[in-house]
Amino acid sequence: EAGVVQSPRYKIIEKKQPVAFWCNPISGHNTLYWYLQNLGQGPELLIRYENEEAVDDSQLPKDRFSAERLKGVDSTLKIQPAELGDSAVYLCASSLESTGELFFGEGSRLTVL
Amino acid sequence: QQQVKQSPQSLIVQKGGIPIINCAYENTAFDYFPWYQQFPGKGPALLIAIRPDVSEKKEGRFTISFNKSAKQFSLHIMDSQPGDSATYFCAASMGLASSNTGKLIFGQGTTLQVKP
Numbered sequence: 733e734a735g736v737v738q739s740p741r742y743k744i745i746e747k748k749q750p751v752a753f754w755c756n757p758i759s760g761h762n763t764l765y766w767y768l769q770n771l772g773q774g775p776e777l778l779i780r781y782e783n784e785e786a787v788d789d790s791q792l793p794k795d796r797f798s799a800e801r802l803k804g805v806d807s808t809l810k811i812q813p814a815e816l817g818d819s820a821v822y823l824c825a826s827s828l829e830s831t832g833e834l835f836f837g838e839g840s841r842l843t844v845l
Numbered sequence: 846q847q848q849v850k851q852s853p854q855s856l857i858v859q860k861g862g863i864p865i866i867n868c869a870y871e872n873t874a875f876d877y878f879p880w881y882q883q884f885p886g887k888g889p890a891l892l893i894a895i896r897p898d899v900s901e902k903k904e905g906r907f908t909i910s911f912n913k914s915a916k917q918f919s920l921h922i923m924d925s926q927p928g929d930s931a932t933y934f935c936a937a938s939m940g941l942a943s944s945n946t947g948k949l950i951f952g953q954g955t956t957l958q959v960k961p
Contacts, residue, residue, distance in 0.1 A: 736888070772953075772954065773953060773954065774851075774934045774936070774951030774952050774953055774954050775889065775934075775949075775951050776951070777948055777949065780948065788948060823888055823889075825888070833879075833891050833894075834891065834949065835890075835891075836888030836889050836890065837888050838886065838887055838888050839887075839888050
């Protein structure tokens, strides 16, 4: 069974440019998460979806970050415009139900110059 | 109150040693405590998890000890191997009784090196 798939794995952009990350969760997993992981730190939740609905986006900086999960399957996380401090790894995870085990993708590493 | 504090930040042991990683939390509403293992360039993967109705859980060489009154839990790795070298994260979340269901709060991580 395929795991959580994320792309791109690496992205280097100039500050003020837009960037988008894509995530395809494990088939059948209705809960999808985007986490931010800074270097040497634990992941921090940005947003959680139950099917198409964003049920927890309290940690998402809405002035520059946006996310969508159309049709309740794959999801896109966008940053516009990117800032130097956004350099980090963006992790996507999915679970079969909101209290189940989280399965993480390999992450998208963003470098903002 | 939402924090999970993890120590030590890094740990070096010899092969066969028993590294111990500790975590402490404040929020008594937490009722699910997983440990994740992360290798460089990979996403975290669930290693073992415990709920507060038991004081210890063992899976293979990995053991979680849980002290509800002290609000602490720890990971022990028996007979550690060089392949165990990775970063370990503790985490905590609230379950079905809360609107924060599924929101994992992670510790800061412990980088473990097991020397051959």
